[in-house]
Amino acid sequence: MSELNRKSPxxxxxxxxxxxxxxxxGDSDKEELLETFLQQQNQAELQRLLVELHPADVAHILxxxxxxxxxxxxxxxxxxxxxxxxxxxxxxxxxxxIADMDNQEIIAAANLLDADELxxxxxxxxxxxVRDLMDLLDAQQRERVRSALSYDEDQVGALMDFDMVxxxxxxxxxxxxRYLRRFDMLPDHTDKLFVVDNDGRLQxxxxxxxLLVSSPDAVVAEVMAAxxxxxxxxxxxxxxxxxxxxxxxxxAPVVDEGGVLRGRLTVDDVLDYIxxxxxxxxxxxxxxxxxxxxxxxVWKSVRNRWAWLAxxxxxxxxxxRVIGLFEGAIEQLxxxxxxxxxxxxxxxxxxxxxxxMIVRGIATGQVQVAHGRRLLRKETGVAMINGVCWGLVxxxxxxxxxxxxxxxxxxxxxxxxxxxxxALMGVIIPLVRLRTGGDPALGSSVLITAITDSGGFFIFxxxxxxxLL
Amino acid sequence: MSELNRKSPxxxxxxxxxxxxxxxxGDSDKEELLETFLQQQNQAELQRLLVELHPADVAHILxxxxxxxxxxxxxxxxxxxxxxxxxxxxxxxxxxxIADMDNQEIIAAANLLDADELxxxxxxxxxxxVRDLMDLLDAQQRERVRSALSYDEDQVGALMDFDMVxxxxxxxxxxxxRYLRRFDMLPDHTDKLFVVDNDGRLQxxxxxxxLLVSSPDAVVAEVMAAxxxxxxxxxxxxxxxxxxxxxxxxxAPVVDEGGVLRGRLTVDDVLDYIxxxxxxxxxxxxxxxxxxxxxxxVWKSVRNRWAWLAxxxxxxxxxxRVIGLFEGAIEQLxxxxxxxxxxxxxxxxxxxxxxxMIVRGIATGQVQVAHGRRLLRKETGVAMINGVCWGLVxxxxxxxxxxxxxxxxxxxxxxxxxxxxxALMGVIIPLVRLRTGGDPALGSSVLITAITDSGGFFIFxxxxxxxLL
Numbered sequence: 001m002s003e004l005n006r007k008s009p010x011x012x013x014x015x016x017x018x019x020x021x022x023x024x025x026g027d028s029d030k031e032e033l034l035e036t037f038l039q040q041q042n043q044a045e046l047q048r049l050l051v052e053l054h055p056a057d058v059a060h061i062l063x064x065x066x067x068x069x070x071x072x073x074x075x076x077x078x079x080x081x082x083x084x085x086x087x088x089x090x091x092x093x094x095x096x097x098i099a100d101m102d103n104q105e106i107i108a109a110a111n112l113l114d115a116d117e118l119x120x121x122x123x124x125x126x127x128x129x130v131r132d133l134m135d136l137l138d139a140q141q142r143e144r145v146r147s148a149l150s151y152d153e154d155q156v157g158a159l160m161d162f163d164m165v166x167x168x169x170x171x172x173x174x175x176x177x178r179y180l181r182r183f184d185m186l187p188d189h190t191d192k193l194f195v196v197d198n199d200g201r202l203q204x205x206x207x208x209x210x211l212l213v214s215s216p217d218a219v220v221a222e223v224m225a226a227x228x229x230x231x232x233x234x235x236x237x238x239x240x241x242x243x244x245x246x247x248x249x250x251x252a253p254v255v256d257e258g259g260v261l262r263g264r265l266t267v268d269d270v271l272d273y274i275x276x277x278x279x280x281x282x283x284x285x286x287x288x289x290x291x292x293x294x295x296x297x298v299w300k301s302v303r304n305r306w307a308w309l310a311x312x313x314x315x316x317x318x319x320x321r322v323i324g325l326f327e328g329a330i331e332q333l334x335x336x337x338x339x340x341x342x343x344x345x346x347x348x349x350x351x352x353x354x355x356x357m358i359v360r361g362i363a364t365g366q367v368q369v370a371h372g373r374r375l376l377r378k379e380t381g382v383a384m385i386n387g388v389c390w391g392l393v394x395x396x397x398x399x400x401x402x403x404x405x406x407x408x409x410x411x412x413x414x415x416x417x418x419x420x421x422x423a424l425m426g427v428i429i430p431l432v433r434l435r436t437g438g439d440p441a442l443g444s445s446v447l448i449t450a451i452t453d454s455g456g457f458f459i460f461x462x463x464x465x466x467x468l469l
Numbered sequence: 470m471s472e473l474n475r476k477s478p479x480x481x482x483x484x485x486x487x488x489x490x491x492x493x494x495g496d497s498d499k500e501e502l503l504e505t506f507l508q509q510q511n512q513a514e515l516q517r518l519l520v521e522l523h524p525a526d527v528a529h530i531l532x533x534x535x536x537x538x539x540x541x542x543x544x545x546x547x548x549x550x551x552x553x554x555x556x557x558x559x560x561x562x563x564x565x566x567i568a569d570m571d572n573q574e575i576i577a578a579a580n581l582l583d584a585d586e587l588x589x590x591x592x593x594x595x596x597x598x599v600r601d602l603m604d605l606l607d608a609q610q611r612e613r614v615r616s617a618l619s620y621d622e623d624q625v626g627a628l629m630d631f632d633m634v635x636x637x638x639x640x641x642x643x644x645x646x647r648y649l650r651r652f653d654m655l656p657d658h659t660d661k662l663f664v665v666d667n668d669g670r671l672q673x674x675x676x677x678x679x680l681l682v683s684s685p686d687a688v689v690a691e692v693m694a695a696x697x698x699x700x701x702x703x704x705x706x707x708x709x710x711x712x713x714x715x716x717x718x719x720x721a722p723v724v725d726e727g728g729v730l731r732g733r734l735t736v737d738d739v740l741d742y743i744x745x746x747x748x749x750x751x752x753x754x755x756x757x758x759x760x761x762x763x764x765x766x767v768w769k770s771v772r773n774r775w776a777w778l779a780x781x782x783x784x785x786x787x788x789x790r791v792i793g794l795f796e797g798a799i800e801q802l803x804x805x806x807x808x809x810x811x812x813x814x815x816x817x818x819x820x821x822x823x824x825x826m827i828v829r830g831i832a833t834g835q836v837q838v839a840h841g842r843r844l845l846r847k848e849t850g851v852a853m854i855n856g857v858c859w860g861l862v863x864x865x866x867x868x869x870x871x872x873x874x875x876x877x878x879x880x881x882x883x884x885x886x887x888x889x890x891x892a893l894m895g896v897i898i899p900l901v902r903l904r905t906g907g908d909p910a911l912g913s914s915v916l917i918t919a920i921t922d923s924g925g926f927f928i929f930x931x932x933x934x935x936x937l938l
Contacts, residue, residue, distance in 0.1 A: 056715035064835040066843060177681070186678035189719060191660060208677055209655035212646070245744060246525035248737035250658060250719055267736050268717035271743070275714060278747030279829070285754060286825035286914075287818055294830040295843070298850040305822050305851070309859060312818040316811040317866065323807040324870070330799065330806045337799045337806040338792040341813075341922070342785040349756055349781040353774050356755035360748075361763040366533040374535060374764070381767040382774070390778060397786065401793070445755075453810070 047076045055081060059088035062097065066295045071100050082109035087117055092293035092300075094124055103129050107136070115141045116161040116263075119148030147233075147262070156240050157233030159273060160254045160263030163187030166194045167220060169203050174216035176206070189266045191250040195224050201259040204228065230255045233262055237273050244270045285445060287312070311443075315450035319344070322454045326461035329469055335402050336464050339411055342394065344456035347418035350386060351448040354379050354426030362430055362440045369435050376427050383423035387416035406468055414460035421459070422452045516545045524550060528557035531566070535764045540569050551578030556586055561762035561769075563593055572598050576605075584610045585630040585732075588617030616702075616731070625709050626702030628742060629723045629732035632656030635663045636689060638672050643685035645675070658735045660719040664693050670728040673697065699724045702731055706742050713739045754914060756781070780912075784919035788813070791923045795930035798938055804871050805933050808880055811863060813925035816887035819855060820917040823848050823895030831899055831909045838904050844896050852892035856885035875937055883929035890928070891921045 050058055050073070058077060062070050062085070074097055077085060082101075086094055086109065098106065106129050110118055115137075122130050122145070134142055144162050151157030165186060167176055176193070180186065192205040204224035214223050229247055231240050231254050243249065244267055254263040283291060287308030292301060323330075323340070330337050358375065361367030367375070391412035399408040425448055430440035519527055519542070527546060531539050531554070543566055546554060551570075555563055555578065567575065575598050579587055584606075591599050591614070603611055613631050620626030634655060636645055645662070649655065661674040673693035683692050698716055700709050700723050712718065713736055723732040752760060756777030761770060792799075792809070799806050827844065830836030836844070860881035868877040894917055899909035 054716060060715075060834065063833075064837075066840075180681045181684070183682045186682060188717060189660070190678050191658075191719070208681070209659050211681075212649045212677070213652045213655060215650070245737075245740055246529075247523060248657060250660070250736065267719065267740070268714075271714055271736070271740060274740070274743060274747075278743075278750070281747075282750060282754070282829065283825065285751070286821045288822055288825060292826060294826060294835050295847070298847055298854065301847065301851045302854050305819070306855070306858075308822070309815060309818055309855060312815055313811070313859060313862070316814040319814075320807045320811050323810070324804075327803040327807065331803045334796040334800045335793075337809075338789045338796065340806075341792070341810060342782070342789050344810075345785040345788075345922075346778060346781055349778055350774070352755045353757055353777070356752065356757060357761060357763060360751065364532075365529065366763050368533075371535075378764070378767055378770065382770045385767065385771050386775070386778060389775075390782060393782070453814075 043076065046073070050076055051078065055084040056088045058085050059093075062089055063093050063294075067096060070096065070295075074100060079105065079108055080112060083111075083113045083117070083121070086110075086121060087113070090291055090293070091124070092291055092296060096293065098124055103132070107132055111136060114161065114163070115144035116148050119145050119158070122149060151233055154237050155233065156231045156235045156237055156254055156265055157263075159237055159240070159269045160233065160265050161187075161269070162263050163190075164194050164253075164261065164264045165190060166196045166261065167206065169195045169197070169219075169221040169224060171220055172216065173211055173214055173218050173220065173223065176211060176220060177216065189251050189268065192228070194253055194261055194264070195220055196261050200261055202230065202253055202255050202261045205253060228253060231265060232256065237270075238277070240265060241270050241274050241277075281441075308446075311446055315446065315453065318450065319453040319457055322457045323461065326457075326465060329461055329465045332469055333407075333464065335398075335404075335407060336461060339398060339407075340457055340460050343411070343414045343418050343460045344453045346390060346415065347422045347452035347456045348449045350383060350419050351422030351426045351452045352445055354383075354423050355430060355444050355448045358427055358430045359441050359444055362434055367431075367434075369431055372427065372431050375431075376424070379423040379427050380420060383419040384416070387419040390419075391415035407464075410463045410467055411460070414456070414463050417459050418452060418456040421455045422448065425451050512545065515542070519545055520547065524553040525557045527554050528562075531558055532562050532762075536565060539565065539764075543569060548574065548577055549581060552580075552582045552586070552590070555579075555590060556582070559760055559762070560593070561760055561765060565762065567593055572601070576601055580605060583630065583632070584613035585617050588614050588627070591618060620702055623706050624702065625700045625704045625706055625723055625734055626732075628706055628709070628738045629702065629734050630656075630738070631732050632659075633663050633722075633730065633733045634659060635665045635730065636675065638664045638666070638688075638690040638693065640689055641685065642680055642683055642687050642689065642692065645680060645689060646685065658720050658737065661697070663722055663730055663733070664689055665730050669730055671699065671722055671724050671730045674722060697722060700734060701725065706739075707746070709734060710739050710743050710746075750910075777915075780915055784915065784922065787919065788922040788926055791926045792930065795926075795934060798930055798934045801938055802876075802933065804867075804873075804876060805930060808867060808876075809926055809929050812880070812883045812887050812929045813922045815859060815884065816891045816921035816925045817918045819852060819888050820891030820895045820921045821914055823852075823892050824899060824913050824917045827896055827899045828910050828913055831903055836900075836903075838900055841896065841900050844900075845893065848892040848896050849889060852888040853885070856888040859888075860884035876933075879932045879936055880929070883925070883932050886928050887921060887925040890924050891917065894920050 050061075053061075058081070062073060065073060070093070082105070086097060089097065101109070103126065106125060110121060110125070110129075110133050113121065118133065122133075125133075134145065137145065148158060148160070165180070165183075167179065190208065192207045193211070194205055195203040197203055203221075204226040205228040206220055206224045210223050210225075229243055229249060229252050231243075231252055233254055233256060240252075244252070244265075249267060251264055251266045253261055254265055256262050279291060283289075287305065289304050289307055292304050296304075326336075358367060394415055395408035395412040398411050399405065402408075429447060430444060433440045433442075519530075522530075527550070531542060534542060539562070551574070555566060558566065570578070572595065575594060579590060579594070579598075579602055582590065587602065591602075594602075603614065606614065617627060617629070634649070634652075636648065659677065661676045662680070663674055664672040666672055672690075673695040674697040675689055675693045679692050679694075698712055698718060698721050700712075700721055702723055702725060709721075713721070713734075718736060720733055720735045722730055723734055725731050748760060752758075756774065758773050758776055761773050765773075795805075827836055863884055864877040864881040867880050868874065871877075898916060899913060902909045902911075
């Protein structure tokens with residue numbers, strides 16, 4: 001084996017970069033480049049490169065290209081790989097690729113996929129194409145696609161595949177080995193065989209590593225693990241992901257209420273799910289509704305972003321009206337206008353720290369409603385220390401700027417109170433949502449910021465009205 | 470197999486809840502409860518429950534308990550499981566547990582661990598304990614711990630383990646099978662055997678599923694995959710994680726520059742790494758320095774949070790000084806004070822949307838510096854549409870509130886310009902950082918918010934000074 005032949009990921013990454021660079025050189029003169037490059041002999045070179053790449057790498061290249069080049073490259077991909085690549089690209093990019101294919105092409109591509117993969121793709125395909133595809137399947141496959149489609153995308157049933165190797169429990173390992181040798185290939189990630197009875201009910205699992213170390217004369221029933229970790233198709237995917245993490249699983253059987261083996265969950269799908277969830281969380285916390293094709297049209301982006309801007313406008317308007325209540329005070333002491341955003345801002349920052357802690361504690365199951373009092377004590381303690389320290393710093397700065405002791409004291413008091421408010425709300429909001437069955441994470445950051453903004457303005461300007469004017 | 474015997478994760482979850490509930494009932498009278506409960510016969514019941522649980526589940530229970538109860542439960546855990554459990558808990562909780570153990574206990578627990586596990590734990594242990602532990606190891610183990618400790622925690626070398634099954638390439642699969650049967654147990658996640666030459670250099674890998682389907686007479690060299698995905702110990706863990714995701718790996722060999730097999734990377738460690746990274750991202754974006762023990766002392770929490778509050782105070786002070794420049798204008802037209810936070814806030818929101826998109830695009834390799842012009846065009850397009858739309862909405866509201874056309878027009882113009890500024894900076898900041906070799910993600914949200922705050926105040930109050938006074 002030569003060093004060059006090795007598929008180290010860096011080398012593949014290099015290959016990908018190479019393709020992208022070929023496509024990007026002279027970014028200034030795009031159209032011209034496309035003519036000279038894609039339409040001519042380089043096209044062959046590019047096609048050769050694409051054939052060698054893993055579908056996931058081709059997907060990555062497609063995601064990294066602006067629409068016109070993306071479609072040009074998409075045309076060069078051999079149709080028998082279209083399906084696999086469509087599975088790998090992000091939803092937003094998949095949409096652009098499918099829009100470029102006619103129904104015949106889609107059917108040809110999708111026809112090569114497994115039932116679970118087809119189910120993943122189906123929601124993005126035109127309805128009549130899905131109907132045609134279903135007609136092409138045999139009864140068992142059709143049933144599987146239907147079943148996979150019947151689950152919510154956050155349920156185990158939507159993530160599972162059907163690539164199970166099943167055996168009986170009354171045969172010897174020797175027989176199992178001979179049976180396996182009849183396969184051309186075992187499904188990916190086969191780390192265990194599923195032991196079922198005549199009615200398809202799961203009896204246990206035979207880990208491959210047990211098969212390898214045990215005597216060929218042993219009977220499956222003696223060697224198998226009779227109480228594997230199993231999932232119901234309706235189990236939330238997040239729960240399954242936690243179990244995969246905790247128990248270091250590679251695959252796990254999916255079993256219905258009757259105990260019948262329905263499918264198999266594999267770690268690669270769990271990994272994709274975890275990655276996607278954390279991606280979604282990060283986007284949501286920045287006010288983006290969903291994953292956006294980085295080269296999406298302006299209009300698509302506007303639609304993806306307007307909702308949060310609208311929410312933000314509403315909360316900003318409320319804060320603005322709170323300030324409006326105190327216009328008289330600001331007119332008399334204009335320094336208030338310059339200092340008030342500080343009170344609001346620091347309160348928001350500290351409230352976000354608290355609520356993030358609590359929300360994540362709830363998500364991992366470490367925080368329960370019963371902890372409320374203890375957490376309140378702790379968080380208000382933190383807020384009071386921070387309030388006194390930062391309030392003091394700010395008071396000194398304000399005194400240097402404005403020379404008024406009274407103003408400095410009011411500023412410090414407002415800072416202290418707003419941080420206390422932030423801590424209280426940071427604990428109470430998620431715990432109340434937890435108790436009432438809501439999602440503690442949803443919009444928590446927006447809510448706490450709205451409270452600390454309006455609250456901060458109200459406390460600071462209110463105190464100023466009482467004591468300074 | 471009875472339904473009850475099955476280790477479905479829900480049932481385990483129930484068991485965990487049961488333990489927690491036992492501990493939490495009557496949360497109001499904690500000390501008393503600990504006396505009546507832990508010190509008496511229930512202790513035996515609890516101990517029995519704990520023994521049955523997976524170390525990861527015990528870790529979860531410990532993380533969910535306030536310090537006093539956590540240590541009470543920790544005392545009940547049998548010492549031979551201490552090491553495994555210490556590996557599973559979060560860093561912050563691990564610290565509290567280790568602080569409760571004397572050196573003898575730590576050594577007894579750690580002594581049962583593998584070299585890679587010991588290396589994971591070592592940084593949290595007292596120095597003299599680590600020295601004593603190293604003395605207890607044989608030469609090969611000591612060398613492995615040293616090697617694992619020599620890598621950065623974000624490198625493959627720190628994540629890899631040493632549980633490799635190696636074979637030669639000139640033997641038949643029959644011989645391999647017989648060799649494997651001499652093991653009592655194969656290492657977890659063994660999905661491939663590593664083929665090495667006499668000098669330990671990796672020749673290829675033999676996937677177990679190939680071993681199972683191929684003829685026993687075949688020779689390893691014919692059947693093995695000669696170009697597996699390999700990693701260098703110095704490869705960044707994030708790169709390895711991407712490769713595991715893309716190529717759906719379960720294990721992969723870690724090979725040094727000389728081609729010698731050094732260790733093995735497994736998907737469960739990659740999964741933990743990915744989860745931890747996304748956790749860290751989420752915490753950082755909320756201004757928390759690191760994962761916090763939810764029941765940490767007030768002082769620990771203050772220390773974890775002060776840095777971001779300080780940064781926030783600085784940026785807020787700058788914004789405040791910008792407002793200070795225009796105190797004269799605000800004195801003359803106090804409505805400006807009420808409206809200015811809206812301009813700043815919406816700008817910040819829209820800037821965060823843009824910069825999050827770009828930063829994530831860079832992280833996944835989809836965005837390059839060469840895309841700058843195209844992305845600027847798109848993002849400014851989005852900003853202009855949003856600026857006009859929301860500016861108009863806001864102008865109408867301002868007119869209803871204040872009845873001044875001129876004020877409304879200035880507000881709309883300021884909104885438009887600040888959103889444009891947000892879009893420009895949202896694209897330029899991360900791309901400049903990328904080109905100069907910096908981390909585009911670091912503090913990006915704080916920076917863009919600081920710019921849109923100060924910028925928003927300056928634009929709005931500046932325009933008002935020019936056109937309204």
